[in-house]
Amino acid sequence: MINVIIVDDHELFRLGLRMAIENRHSDLHISGEAETGAGLFALLNEGNADIVLLDIGLPDMSGIDIARRLKNEHPNLKILVISAENSIHVVQAMLEIGVEGFISKRCGGVDTFAEAIHSIMQGVDYYGTDIAEIIYSIYIAKKKTTEVSSEFTKQEKRILELCREGLPGKLIADRLGISLSTVNNHKNNIFRKLGINNTMEMVQYALKNGIINV
Numbered sequence: 001m002i003n004v005i006i007v008d009d010h011e012l013f014r015l016g017l018r019m020a021i022e023n024r025h026s027d028l029h030i031s032g033e034a035e036t037g038a039g040l041f042a043l044l045n046e047g048n049a050d051i052v053l054l055d056i057g058l059p060d061m062s063g064i065d066i067a068r069r070l071k072n073e074h075p076n077l078k079i080l081v082i083s084a085e086n087s088i089h090v091v092q093a094m095l096e097i098g099v100e101g102f103i104s105k106r107c108g109g110v111d112t113f114a115e116a117i118h119s120i121m122q123g124v125d126y127y128g129t130d131i132a133e134i135i136y137s138i139y140i141a142k143k144k145t146t147e148v149s150s151e152f153t154k155q156e157k158r159i160l161e162l163c164r165e166g167l168p169g170k171l172i173a174d175r176l177g178i179s180l181s182t183v184n185n186h187k188n189n190i191f192r193k194l195g196i197n198n199t200m201e202m203v204q205y206a207l208k209n210g211i212i213n214v
Contacts, residue, residue, distance in 0.1 A: 001027060001028075008053075031048070040066065056085045067079055102131045
């Protein structure tokens with residue numbers, strides 16, 4: 001028997017999911033329900049659970065904070081995120097935390113939820129089609145960032161960092177012990193590689209894509 005906790009602040013959703021799962025899948029048992037993060041952790045203190053179906057938008061805590069706390073305090077507990085909010089930010093955060101699954105509430109029916117639960121409990125992460133597309137876009141973006149970052153020399157990255165500090169070209173030249181014309185040549189090379197033509201855009205791009213750190 002797989003013990004499942006449903007965490008969602010919509011009572012009708014919890015009720016419908018409970019009835020559908022237990023009526024159609026005898027090996028799944030809804031061992032508890034919670035409408036808040038606090039309610040979830042109270043349940044976990046009272047009994048055992050194998051997997052939590054976790055909504056993102058709860059009134060007292062964010063789903064991201066709950067997932068992170070679950071992984072710290074209950075590392076053996078599996079997490080299946082169920083949400084209508086499928087932004088890249090949320091998906092990426094959940095991937096970094098290490099949740100075992102993420103599906104949309106519009107995934108297509110209770111059998112998909114059951115399939116996801118069974119897959120996760122068998123040790124295979126499960127992501128809905130729309131989530132998988134977001135994960136792929138994250139992968140492509142990271143790959144491009146890595147490729148672009150690898151194109152820069154150490155000197156160019158140092159110049160990027162000094163530009164982030166707001167130093168003008170002359171001070172950068174003095175800091176690095178090179179001429180102003182050499183600094184400008186490096187900056188022009190960076191502009192060319194990024195396809196931009198001013199320092200502000202260069203710094204914003206480098207920060208956004210992790211080429212340099214804040």
